[in-house]
Amino acid sequence: MDPRNIQLHDCEFRPYISEEEIIARITMLAEQLGQDYAHKKPLFLAVLNGSFMFAADLLKRVSIPCEISFIRLSSYQDMSSTGNVKEVLGLTEDIHSRHVVVLEDIVDTGHTVHALLQQLKTHSPASVEVATLLMKPECLQHPLDVKYVAQTIPNDFVVGYGLDYNGLGRNLRDIYKIVS
Ligand SMILES: Nc1nc2c(ncn2[C@@H]2O[C@H](COP(=O)(O)O)[C@@H](O)[C@H]2O)c(=O)[nH]1
Numbered sequence: 091m092d093p094r095n096i097q098l099h100d101c102e103f104r105p106y107i108s109e110e111e112i113i114a115r116i117t118m119l120a121e122q123l124g125q126d127y128a129h130k131k132p133l134f135l136a137v138l139n140g141s142f143m144f145a146a147d148l149l150k151r152v153s154i155p156c157e158i159s160f161i162r163l164s165s166y167q168d169m170s171s172t173g174n175v176k177e178v179l180g181l182t183e184d185i186h187s188r189h190v191v192v193l194e195d196i197v198d199t200g201h202t203v204h205a206l207l208q209q210l211k212t213h214s215p216a217s218v219e220v221a222t223l224l225m226k227p228e229c230l231q232h233p234l235d236v237k238y239v240a241q242t243i244p245n246d247f248v249v250g251y252g253l254d255y256n257g258l259g260r261n262l263r264d265i266y267k268i269v270s
């Protein structure tokens with residue numbers, strides 16, 4: 091095995107996106123959000139578990155007044171989407187008339203974001219947009235308009251920087267992709 095690669099459970103992963111590249115992308119995203127949401131006091135809604143590192147690093151770089159809250163959803167098993175989006179921890183904030191920005195680690199099929207947007211819209215927010223660290227456009231199965239994307243990637247299974255493989259890998263500073 092290449093010494094730069096890592097093993098998680100039964101799979102080998104190789105370095106893909108470095109922490110420096112991730113932070114550079116997030117810094118640009120934070121500046122864009124700061125401009126678009128100046129004077130709107132946005133509510134960032136981070137989708138746990140995967141977005142915890144992205145949310146923390148993004149929020150540290152957003153320089154306008156804002157709030158953050160969390161929701162926990164689950165739809166992935168092993169390396170694929172089940173298509174069944176389970177709410178593990180629900181919405182605790184009143185989002186009526188608020189400008190909401192959903193923070194996702196990765197948009198793959200889009201099932202998760204699609205289901206969440208449907209739910210959020212029933213609470214009459216002033217606006218809802220999605221900011222994601224990663225997006226796999228070729229996997230999308232819903233006509234989603236994801237306004238803020240730090241980086242698009244091909245259809246590869248990735249781990250690290252909050253993303254896991256069956257519970258492991260969330261603590262990695264860089265993003266790795268599976269060796270096929
Ligand atoms: N560790 C990884 N998790 C992934 C990957 N692609 C998706 N996911 C997880 O699923 C949800 C959303 O998927 P969706 O199909 O509903 O869009 C995402 O938030 C992740 O938690 C991946 O490559 N690696």
Ligand SMILES: [Mg+2]
Nearest residue numbers: 137140195196
């Ligand atoms: Mg996620």
